[in-house]
Amino acid sequence: MSKQEKDSTGDIFKVRLNKLEALREAGIDPYRGNCEQLHSSSEAKSHYSEGEENSPTVKVAGRIVVMRLMGKAAFVKILDRDGRMQLYFKRDEVGEEEYKFFKKLDIGDFIGAEGQLFKTKTEEITVRVKKFTLVSKSLRPLPEKFHGLKDSEQIYRQRYLDLIGNMDSRERFIKRSKIISSIRRFLDKQNFLEVETPMLQAEAGGAAARPFTTHFNALDCDFYLRIALELHLKRLLVGGIDRVYELGRIFRNEGLSRKHNPEFTMLEVYQAYTDYRGMMKLIRDMIQTICDEVLGTTEIERYDGEKIELGGEWKEAKYKDLVIEATGDVDWFALSKEEKLKKCEELKIEVNPALEDFEITSNVFEKIIEPGLIQPTFVTHLPKELCPLAKITEGDDSTIDVFELCINGQEIAPAYSEQNDPLVQRQMFEAQAGEEVQNIDNDFLLALEHGMPPAGGMGVGIDRLVILLTGAASIRDTILFPSLRPTT
């Protein structure tokens, strides 16, 4: 097929391949060139000073995302890490031959450009290009320039296209990274030590979730991907690292939803010589510091327009009081199991009748109370069955010293006064394990028997925190590459 015939097919990829071939014939290999990026787009813009003669020369680089050719001059927008920047190409400035070459560039190509800054008549700071270089060629078309990429599947599978076309998505992910670095700064400043513990574990403990299984060839035994960070971090408390945290990925082999991704990022923090009340202050300070450093406001607007205020003191409420309030006229906790089930029916809460009493109550909490906790609320005094790793409340052996911080209708962070009595801990494990006694983490109990200082501990689901702080509609909008079924 001749070049002419290929061109007439209209297939963009083939047309671009031909352009690439033509460049190479002319002695230009766009994948061999490079350029200097002295300024990012926003750095360049910050160098502008009124009056073009005062403005310095800048060297910028990025991907062409918009091209507006007007005969002998053109406006182009490039995208770099800081966003978009406009370039102005004029035949009389870059030279006739160069301008001819420029006109053959495509949207999607990477270029480097240098020139003086000026303001257009609509006040946009723009580079008046003097010299430019093609440094990488794009062979595929970009998504539509105005609407961007809309197809959710393609957004997830080809996130790079989403990041090029959808600036709100791009900004959300930048915000995620800034939130995480803000968290690290906050904890480091208070002398917490960041550590890394095993992701591959012979027994996946610290939570009640189904783990992913893998095989460890060298040891010839099945291993699990971790489902929590807790048990290793507490071993470090035993080891004398009395302020410790880990921020990393954990894996739970469970359903996918708007609020769940099988691999997600967890922060767990342990501080000795404090308790769950100390954790309250820590998490509030931490979130308010993020608001200050990253968002510049404590007021969040959700995707549906509802406002969340994160400033000031936060509400506190006892679990039991919330349940009684939500279930109305009767004392929920005085009801028999049958009466509870009946009440659930009245309240239109689907409950599996085989569940234990406290599980039915937990269902009520998760289905009608938690979704209503939009403003930050510390829910305290949870029933002991829900958290086998925490201390029993003094003077009330039915509850534990714990809070669950709920914001945006989701659990953002649970925190405990950590159980450090090795004998009580063993009992709790045994009661929970029932028949499956072999699953008890004896190595962890051995560590506890050596003595663990009193401590407050906390887990923060980072993805959900990012959902909250960015007003995202789904966890998939906060994870660059969410889990999807592979395409064959």
Next chain:
RNA sequence: GGGUCGGUAGCUCAACGGUAGAGCAGUGGCCUUUUAAGCCAUUGGUUCAGGGUUCGAAUCCCUGCCGGCCUACCA
């Protein structure tokens, strides 16, 4: 796993039983400050896949694949 909605040009979307279209992108022209630039011309389709109903299917039915939402599972 169940329910439900969707999959049409590279992208954003029309057409909803009667010849598959538009805008953007692309290609060829015009245009020396544009802002989703504009103007003229023009290329581009196994309508997700496979069956069925029908004179005729993108459209109706069935099965499958992929995804969204809801739900289930879920410390």
